[in-house]
Amino acid sequence: MPAHPDRIGDIIARFPHVRRNSLIPLLQAVQDELGYISEEAIVRIGSHLSLPSSKVYGLATFYNQFTFSPGGKYHITVCNGSACHLDGAGRLVEEIKKILDIGDGETTRDRLFSLEVQSCLGACGQSPVMAINGTYFSGITVKRLREIINQYLEDGSR
Structure with missing residues (x-):
């Protein structure tokens, strides 16, 4: 399933200020709109917040509210x-x-x-x-x- 690059960009654009405390709200926004956190979303969020992808992934995997594969309708x-x-x-x-x-x-x-x-x-x-x-x-x-x-x-x- 495609990671919806345009939608990921639109979501990130709603968080124009580069603040590390935007990480969880950004992950939540992606999860809410796409239903999961794709690898591409992790990379792009990390880039936007000047964080390594490993830090974004590490935080996302800490919370059970985030999923990393598309779920059902x-x-x-x-x-x-x-x-x-x-x-x-x-x-x-x-x-x-x-x-x-x-x-x-x-x-x-x-x-x-x-x-x-x-x-x-x-x-x-x-x-x-x-x-x-x-x-x-x-x-x-x-x-x-x-x-x-x-x-x-x-x-x-x-």
């Missing part, structure tokens, strides 16, 4: 924090794995879905919680999970 994030874990998040993850034939950190062959299990999504009072492309679903049951995934499967095939 629909990115499923399941919370496995204490409350969600106790309320059945593990069953949800197993069901997603069964339905989509992917594991944590993987993407379906058709690039429609990717799965990520996180330690907390910050909605403990509504557990178990998951998000798809930033849309949160709370109090999820296995039955409701199947309905949600089927809806996204229908929408994705259009």
Whole structure:
């Protein structure tokens, strides 16, 4: 998949001041818009901030919010924090794995879905919680999970 050089340049242009404290916001902007941090983005961000690519990559790999390969059209994030874990998040993850034939950190062959299990999504009072492309679903049951995934499967095939 191409690294979208024009889009990377557009993102970097929004950070005209060369400041090292722009590194994380720049990485977040690239992640938000492209869905992942490409090797080209790392090199160009490093060049813009006068940092070696190894420093940019080192910082990016420290945080689990950044990914380095393109994910699916629909990115499923399941919370496995204490409350969600106790309320059945593990069953949800197993069901997603069964339905989509992917594991944590993987993407379906058709690039429609990717799965990520996180330690907390910050909605403990509504557990178990998951998000798809930033849309949160709370109090999820296995039955409701199947309905949600089927809806996204229908929408994705259009």
